[in-house]
Amino acid sequence: MATVYIDGKPYAVDAHQNLLDQCLSLGFNLPYFCWHPALGSVGACRQCAVKQFKDEHDTRGKIVMACITQASDGARISIDDPEAVKFRAGVIEGLMLNHPHDCPVCDEGGECHLQDMTVMTGHDYRRYRFEKRTFRNQDLGPFVNHEMNRCIQCYRCVRFYRNYAGGRDLNALSIHQTVYFGRNQDGVLENEFSGNLVEVCPTGVFTDKTLKRHYTRKWDLMYAPSICVHCATGCNVSAGERYGTLRRIVNRFHHEVNGYFLCDRGRYGYEFVNSDKRVREARLNGNAITAEAAREHLREAVERGRAIGIGSPRASLESNFALRTLAGPGHFFSGIADRDQRLVALILDILRRGPCRVPTLHEIELCDAVVVLGEDVTNTAPRIALSVRQAVRQRSFEMAEKLKIPLWLDDGVRDAGQDQRSPLFVATIASTHLDEIASGVFRGVPDEIARFGFAVAHAIDSAAPSSGDFPAARGIADALKGAKRPLVVSGASCGSEAVIQAAANIAQACGAALYFIVPECNTLGCAMVAGGSLDAAFRLAAEGNVDTAIVLENDLYRRAPAPDVDAFIGNVPHLIVLDSLLTRTAERAELLVPAGTFAESAGTFVSGEGRAQRFFEVFPPDGVRESWRTLGMGRWSTLDEVLADLPAELPGLARARDAAPSAKFRIAGAKIAREAHRSSGRTAMLANINVSEPKTPVDPDSPLSFSMEGAEKKPPGALIPFFWSAGWNSIQATNTYQREVGGPLNGGDPGVRLIESSAKEKSYFAGVFEEFPAEGGEWLIVPIHHIFGSDELSLSAQAVAELVPAPYVAVGRESFAQNTMVRVEIAGQMFLLPVRIRSELGARVAALPAGIPPLAGLPLPQRGTIEEVK
């Protein structure tokens, strides 16, 4: 700690930080643009100018930029110095010369950092009397709207997009006051994190294009803290609704998980909530029935006996638990196919047993050597890939430290570090976006990847079993051994237990952190509820032992080959499906019961990190309910009651209760408002239907109120519906919710880590490998994952759907020409598909895009045949 004098008063500051960071942490309203807590300082905008004095006798001082000045001990600065005030006013005036002042029609209006800083600086009168410069805007695809005339040239967009996220197609073009932030031509932004531009941009140049379609001001939205449902990473999001439609997702800062950024699937996948495929009413044999009648039907089915429950990795912990309770533990099945379930069970076993720590995403960013085994991280858990991109910067941070360049001085660190990266090795089926920053890549089918992984582990520790000779293994082993904080990232996506075992062996051998990517938002939670596999349910039904199958938020056609699912449904006299979307399975249901999506329900997900995190109703459900409420059959009336019953049945999940404060939580006797103070039209919103203002619904499951009335104080992390502070109307208000800028939220980051191991013992897996040269003209068909396409729910989101690739089969160079139509026979099904060449695929290895209809549900890898259609 150091002491800095600000306008004559001493303050304790962190001497390793810059003055802007520390002034903001101390609660001073010092305006800024180019600086961002995750992007560091570059000194471009000059908005954070303060006066610095040499010592207490210095009365003249000099103007310095707080963002690029170290908060060194004894420093004396003045924010209120008249010259500093005048300079900041000059800067904002300069920034505003060309700004169109179109706030009333700008989507950023009301949550605009430029508005906030302009007000903060006191600029209110335009003296510039010349023409403004104007630009032509670009169509950047379905996610991001472009309005360059609003630009103030702070460079945050390109610094995020290029430097932080590794994008290439957005650039700063031209010079002086006509710097153009765009692509060299119109086109979809290529980077998977482009949506963050919406939050990174301090004004309305980059705005949310999906929000534009159903635009609502920030203050008119009703929010709840939520958890992203589009992969297992568990990113914290804030979801906003008005008039019964979900309008947008914004980032909800979590220091250990998503930080300031989301992936585009997570930001834009939400539109499935508004999809016309939503199930809005109960149906019996296709005919609408009342909710009461549906419950009665469900009750009868259970009472008849021989009912089984099929859970889901995309349903909440509570809903899976409720189904298990309803059907009975012996009749609960996870809804995950046998092989996938084995993989998840293996992962859980490894993590529980230890000794490898599961890192948070923040910890991943600090790792100085990374091995990725089998996962195309950018497509299976995109936000983690963004963290890995930061991890490879560790070497440049080390170099900067040697050169005494402060780590927050972003340009200095990058100029010194240039292309120097910490080691990253990517062993995957096909090329991945992380390859471009990797020091080495390995390509092979899953068993080759596993064998390679075993060889790396053996090269680190000869006690680990060997698997054959891989010359590259030695170099990787050395890099991991030389690292202070090594990391292994692997997962279930290539369908191989051996890959997971190999990852565990490497991590144990070098004492690395170990992160396993699992497919869905509650895969781990569902697995922890412990039920039989889907295949077991199929077998039971085939034996004629199932009268009713209750399927919870699960499209079985995405879990198993269609013929198997057809057979199962044929074997089950009564199929009851609870779901939010009319899936292929839901279409076959005798009784279909609507289920609330994440936006209309409360519950808990367990992320890949093993972190139990709570999500809450964004808006009061209109006819649709949480599945746990439906399945509870009156057993529980609140979420807290479900959670109270959980520990006795499933002790491993007991602490899930603590993921967020209970519904009884109050701040000074008050609930927490889901709406902003200035939320408008509450009395008028439904006046066209009924002039009497409806009673505000009560949420029994959370301490959040469905109104703008609530506690004045800021809520704890798990209960923050939106970020907003006096004078800070934009998402930059996040600063005011943190202990110190960029640090954990006040009161701690939300969620509970359920899996911590204190074990020290290593125990290596012995490698068992499947030989693959295919026989008799067979191909080994492996999965390729797509950020847009492989996730079920976001497929029904309008903007995401635009970017989902058409089904194809990928092969290496030797066999078929590009675009040849081929017949792929696999798992008893036949598909006609065009060929895409992926030259990295070996002979007789083909790949199918995972999860993209009609290819969803294929257990991959799998042998099959491919023939040209003549």
Next chain:
Amino acid sequence: MTDTPLTKNMHADGSPVDLAEYEASGGYQAIRKVLGGIEPKQVTGMVKDAVLRGRGGAGFPTGTKWSFVPLGPEVPNPTYLVCNADEMEPGTFKDRLLMERDPHQLIEGMMLASYAIEADVAFIFLRNEYRLCAERLARALSDACAKQYLGKKIFGSDYSLEMHLHVSAGRYMCGEESGLLNALEGKRANPRLKPPYPTTAGLFGKPTVVNNVETLACVPHIVNRGAEWFRGLSRTRDGGTKLFGVSGKVKRPGLWEAPMGTLVREILEDYAGGMRDGVKFRGLLPGGASTDFIVESDLDLPMDFGGLAKAGSRMGTGTMIILDDGTCPVGMVRNLMQFFSRESCGWCTPCWSGLQWAERLLGAMEEGAGEPGDIEKLSELAWMWAPGHTYCALAPGAAEPLESALKHFRDDFERHIREKRCPYS
């Protein structure tokens, strides 16, 4: 006749001194001598003793800059020398003369500098428009390579050096030391923040020295004839001769080599022949567009790195632009602001935003659309560009002619607004 080492071999017809001729006049002897057993540190020592200061305009002591470069086998390879030949300062054409007429002098200077900092690779970063320089430098480099003066194990020593010519894409910012490094790396020519300094982490993150053409051209002579001789060339504490230029309505506009510290009046009257008949002197920019105007009463000051401080100005590149009484000072400053505004890289707000505002205010004045308050606004803008207020020296450089013009020629600005026209048109 004073000694003029830099220009003495140049041909009056403008043709270049070729390799044979350069050698015949003692060329490539300095590098031979050094490679014959003089330590790099000793070369730096000679340059320090010679009080050679950077001729690009800032006047940083060259030997001191070299001494910041880490030496020895532990240093991460490669170390770079970059010759800043991106001469784009308005009114400045001194480096062009050196490169067009005597390219080997520069190459030898670069070899010596490279040796002193143990550089492995040297670049000449050349102004885009200097096509003839490019041609002649390329020829000279190829001749030097053909004779193995460049490349591996030069003159039988253990020292190896690659030298490349890189022609700039053509922007003023590429001539800013760190903007140049970014440009050479293929990035936007935005300046860099310091630290790190180029001598620690410069081109591609490696130790790098960037020196001006004229600075490097002095080095062979220092090595050949010694620091004391070099200091003796000067009339002041800064060593050597200096190329001085004059443009504007003088009798003999041109470029001459003269002792450092020659008086402004001597350059204006003795070398350039004084003002043309019929026009009177009003002021001059001593060394390019980014220096303050000086006026009649300042003409007896010496042209060296400190000499013009009394007049609130500086020598800069030493190539003067003369303002006469028939030329509108507002128009001249407008022209300069157009240049600076056009060349702003667009990084920091006071620069990209303020310069174009100033340019438009001056344009409005010239076109009879000036308004009361415009002069005060110009002063405010110039204050916004003070050193430290902006990211690099471009805008502070632009403030120099603007602020000094507002001081010396305020009446002209006021008349433009009062009369709603340019009184000179």
